[in-house]
Amino acid sequence: MQLGKNMLETTNPALKNHDAWREGVANCEDAQTSTIAGVVNKTGMLTSVAVAGGMSGIWLTQNYPGLAWPLGIVGFIATLVVYFMIIRNPARAKYTAWIYAAIQGAFLGVLTNALDTALANMGYAAMGGLALQAFVITLSVLVAMLALYYFRVLKPTKKFTATVSVLTLGIFITYMVSFVMSLFGAEMPFLSLGSAMQGGNTALIGIGINLLILGVASLWLIIDFGMIEQQVKSGAPKQMEWFCAFILMVTLVWIYLEAVKLCFRLAILFGNRR
Numbered sequence: 001m002q003l004g005k006n007m008l009e010t011t012n013p014a015l016k017n018h019d020a021w022r023e024g025v026a027n028c029e030d031a032q033t034s035t036i037a038g039v040v041n042k043t044g045m046l047t048s049v050a051v052a053g054g055m056s057g058i059w060l061t062q063n064y065p066g067l068a069w070p071l072g073i074v075g076f077i078a079t080l081v082v083y084f085m086i087i088r089n090p091a092r093a094k095y096t097a098w099i100y101a102a103i104q105g106a107f108l109g110v111l112t113n114a115l116d117t118a119l120a121n122m123g124y125a126a127m128g129g130l131a132l133q134a135f136v137i138t139l140s141v142l143v144a145m146l147a148l149y150y151f152r153v154l155k156p157t158k159k160f161t162a163t164v165s166v167l168t169l170g171i172f173i174t175y176m177v178s179f180v181m182s183l184f185g186a187e188m189p190f191l192s193l194g195s196a197m198q199g200g201n202t203a204l205i206g207i208g209i210n211l212l213i214l215g216v217a218s219l220w221l222i223i224d225f226g227m228i229e230q231q232v233k234s235g236a237p238k239q240m241e242w243f244c245a246f247i248l249m250v251t252l253v254w255i256y257l258e259a260v261k262l263c264f265r266l267a268i269l270f271g272n273r274r
Contacts, residue, residue: 032238039228042097042245049098050105050249054131057109068110075107083250090243097246104253108260115193115264122197126267134259141214141255145221154219156226164223167216196265207265214258220251 057075061068082100086093112131119126126133148154178188187194195206228244 038241046101049101053102053105054109057106093242133263137259
């Protein structure tokens with residue numbers, strides 16, 4: 001089955017690997033074709049696994065604080081391994097997307113709990129906890145972007161895709177520079193979470209940048225929805241529904257991560273001290 005190259009022009013790295021798509025389709029033996037309902041169901045399954053993984057990560061680090069860093073590092077490495085396994089061959093998503101969702105959920109759970117602990121140590125409290133707040137934001141963004149796409153308010157045109165690609169590349173470069181700076185004990189102004197504790201304009205600018213990055217991450221959903229819709233219309237094998245669900249998980253994880261950081265900043269700036 002041939003897939004149009006225009007269907008693969010997306011900012012989501014999981015969709016940019018043309019060879020992986022061709023190889024994955026060739027390895028699929030399912031006679032049935034993918035459907036939107038199938039993608040939605042499988043995305044829901046993976047999300048449930050990620051939530052369960054997150055709860056497990058939070059429970060482990062709350063009861064065994066010493067495991068926080070080891071679990072975080074192992075989870076990050078394991079996530080990268082599974083991610084590239086799926087990118088290399090999308091047909092593997094049916095068997096490994098579950099692993100990605102569970103590990104990524106646990107990793108985010110550990111990170112979220114660490115930020116919650118940091119807030120508590122500083123005397124701040126996030127109503128309901130950062131995990132709940134970030135999850136609600138992520139779900140709200142997903143529903144909002146789906147509505148905007150469904151009613152064609154936002155369309156994944158070439159210009160739209162190119163703009164999001166440039167913004168995403170800029171964010172990636174900025175994060176890489178920030179990471180290098182952190183190795184030398186320096187922080188990127190406004191970008192690091194430490195700027196939230198400085199208060200005033202510095203904290204407000206940090207929130208603005210966080211919102212901008214969250215917005216760019218959210219726009220990935222519009223592009224992904226378009227690519228998945230075209231993929232389904234092209235008659236892709238049923239097994240590719242797992243890869244489509246994996247694609248959405250990659251984007252949702254980024255949205256959740258930015259949402260957690262935003263909630264952390266807001267808790268410090270506007271939250272009540274204990």
